[in-house]
Amino acid sequence: MVKVFITLAAAMLAGLPVPAGAEEKAGAAADVEAYVQRVSELAVDPAYGDYLSSPCTSCHGANAAGGIPAIQGQPAEAIIAALYEYKSEVRENAVMRSVASALSDEDVAALAAHFSQQ
Amino acid sequence: MTLIKDRRGAGPLLTRRTFGLLAGAGAATLALPSYLRAQDKPRVVVIGGGAGGATAARYLAKDSDGALDVTLINNTETYTTCFFSNIYLGGYRDLQSITHGYDALVSQYGINKVTGTAVAIDRDAKTVRLEDGTDIAYDRLVVAPGIDIIYDSIAGYSEEAAETAPHAWKGGPQTEILKTRLDALEDGQNIVMVTPPNPYRCPPGPYERVSMMAHVLKAKGYTQSKIFVLDPKETFSKQALFQEGWETHYPGMVEWYGPDVIGEIAGVDVAAGAVETGFDTFEGALLNIIPAQRAGAIAVEADLVNETGFCPIDAASMKSSADENIYVIGDASIAGDMPKSGFSANSQAKVAAMSIRAELTGSSAFPARYANTCWSLIETDDGVKVGAQYEPAEGKITATSTFVSQPGETAELRKETYEESVVWYDSMIADTFGITA
Known part of the structure; x- marks a missing residue:
């Protein structure tokens, strides 16, 4: 969201019309890509990822399907992108927005590494 | 107490036999072959086999890779969850579907399951006494007895x-x-x-x-x-x-x-x-x-409660404020902003297990993170939820972000919320009892 804000601020400073609707979504998509790229490169402690993942499995069981998806074995990039979209409130779901809001970038990196390697 | 027959492979066998030795105690143990004698493995005993206790036992055993000797004491062979019992009451599930056994914890995780009632804790000797007089020694004890009805x-x-x-x-x-x-x-x-x-x-x-x-x-x-x-x-x-x-x-x-x-x-x-x-x-x-309710009797007996009838804990670890070798989790604990729920107990168990492993095996200790969601069903496909993330702050477990369903939500969202709860239940049971539905 920070980058979206910066983009918006830059647009306003430049006297350009403030993007709305579609432009905002396009901006958010570019933002996700940049976030995934940056967080993918963070160093992670596997033991931290193991610990941090433990609350996730209360809901996301290995056989979870339907109401709550299984996240084990998903690509790291997909996990990072999803968490970013919950953090930035692009994706709906009250539980996941709350979960993601409490995660730092380092946390997101550790979780993505953990679940993608299962 | 007799030696429990082994149902696992060679490695964990020692753990179970060690338990037999500890539980059997007495002079007879001296005559046992050396491999049956007490090892130097640290011993963790868990009292209570519900959402808190069973999760703690499973995470202690799973994450320590056999470095800990884990014993789970529960007074029944199976456990019927209080969570989702209303769903049974409403006729959406049968009682069997909310009743679970401990076989997977024993066979897959090498946990010693003792069916009995813990009646006393000798905090100086670090032993738990069962009603049949057996004493079980611990290095760390997890107390998860749930509530007692007053x-x-x-x-x-x-x-x-x-x-x-x-x-x-x-x-x-x-x-x-x-x-x-x-x-x-x-x-x-x-x-x-x-x-x-x-x-x-x-x-x-x-x-x-x-x-x-x-x-x-x-x-x-x-x-x-x-x-x-x-x-x-x-x-x-x-x-x-x-x-x-x-x-x-x-x-x-x-x-x-x-x-x-x-x-x-x-x-x-x-x-x-x-x-x-x-x-x-x-x-x-x-x-x-x-x-009205209070912490389970064993917590009262062991003097782990305060004037509220529940057990004060350290928000960073779930360690009892009364005893550095004891952790109290779940409904029996005073968990700050966290409600007394199966989900909370499951979450607290993971923090306690992480802290205990760090103390006994030297594994990394990380800052405590807790989570809870309580789903409720109002009518068929009309589900609602409330929950939060939590961290230790200001001397208690403190909510960092909360959410709650809103009046007037669409039928579609309410149905999705109920469907979440159904998946959650199965995941929660797998996470707690090691059972995959």
């Missing part, structure tokens, strides 16, 4: 009276009594429910139960029966959501009265089917009396 907090109520007027606030036989009596009601017969004062297990639980009982009556086409809810609290969890749901789905059936209307709940006469309050006497063919 029967005499309501005049006229007792453990015996609960056979007729069930509390059904512990999963198992009580749940079945309530279901049987609910299903036997005829149109025009009323239910009187007394809800507990704070703090108690599962804050939205009584009100989900009202909803599920109303669902059963409505589904049978009853139009004359009423459910009177007598509450010692002025407000309750998800109140706007439940009251909206009752109006929508069960108009005229549910009457909720807080203390400003009924005053004190003066007493119950189970034989007469009556609850007396400061305002009026309410009569019903079915009484569901949920009294």
Whole structure:
């Protein structure tokens, strides 16, 4: 969201019309890509990822399907992108927005590494 | 106590035999072959096999890769979850589907399961005494006994009276009594429910139960029966959501009265089917009396509770404030902003297991993170939820972000919320008991 804000601020400073609707979504998509790229490169402690993942499995069981998806074995990039979209409130779901809001970038990196390697 | 037959491979065999030695104790052990003698593996004993205790045992065993000797003490062979017992009451599931065994914890994780009741803790000797006199030694102890019902907090109520007027606030036989009596009601017969004062297990639980009982009556086409809810609290969890749901789905059936209307709940006469309050006497063919609660008896016996009847803990680890070798998790603990729920207990168990492993095996210790979500079902496909993330702050477990369903949500969102809860239940059971549905 920070980058979206910066983009918006830059647009306003430049006297350009403030993007709305579609432009905002396009901006958010570019933002996700940049976030995934940056967080993918963070160093992670596997033991931290193991610990941090433990609350996730209360809901996301290995056989979870339907109401709550299984996240084990998903690509790291997909996990990072999803968490970013919950953090930035692009994706709906009250539980996941709350979960993601409490995660730092380092946390997101550790979780993505953990679940993608299962 | 006899040696428990091994059902696992060679490695964990030692763990189970070691337990046999510890449990059997006495001079006879000296005659045992060396591989049966006590090892230098640190011993962790867990009292209570519910959402907190079973999760703690599983995570301790799973994450220590055999470095810890883990013993789980529970007084029954199987465990019926209190969470989702209202869903059973509503007729959406059978009792079997919310009853789980410990076989996977034993066979897959090498945990020693002891079926017995812990009656005392010798905190100096670091042993747990079972009712049969067996002492089990520990280096760290996890106390997860859940709640005990304070029967005499309501005049006229007792453990015996609960056979007729069930509390059904512990999963198992009580749940079945309530279901049987609910299903036997005829149109025009009323239910009187007394809800507990704070703090108690599962804050939205009584009100989900009202909803599920109303669902059963409505589904049978009853139009004359009423459910009177007598509450010692002025407000309750998800109140706007439940009251909206009752109006929508069960108009005229549910009457909720807080203390400003009924005053004190003066007493119950189970034989007469009556609850007396400061305002009026309410009569019903079915009484569901949920009294005040405190930490399970073993926590009281071991002097781990404070004046509230629950156990103060260190928010960063779930360690008891009373004893550095003991952790208290789940409903028995005073967990700050966290409600007493199966999900909370499961979450606290992971923090306790991480802290214990760090102390005993030198593994990394990380900052505590906790989470909880409580889903409730109001009517078929009308699910709501409340929850939060938590961290230690200001000397207690403190909510960092919270959420709650809103009145007037779409039917589609409510259905999705219920479907979440169904998947959560299976994942939670797998996470707690090591059972994959």
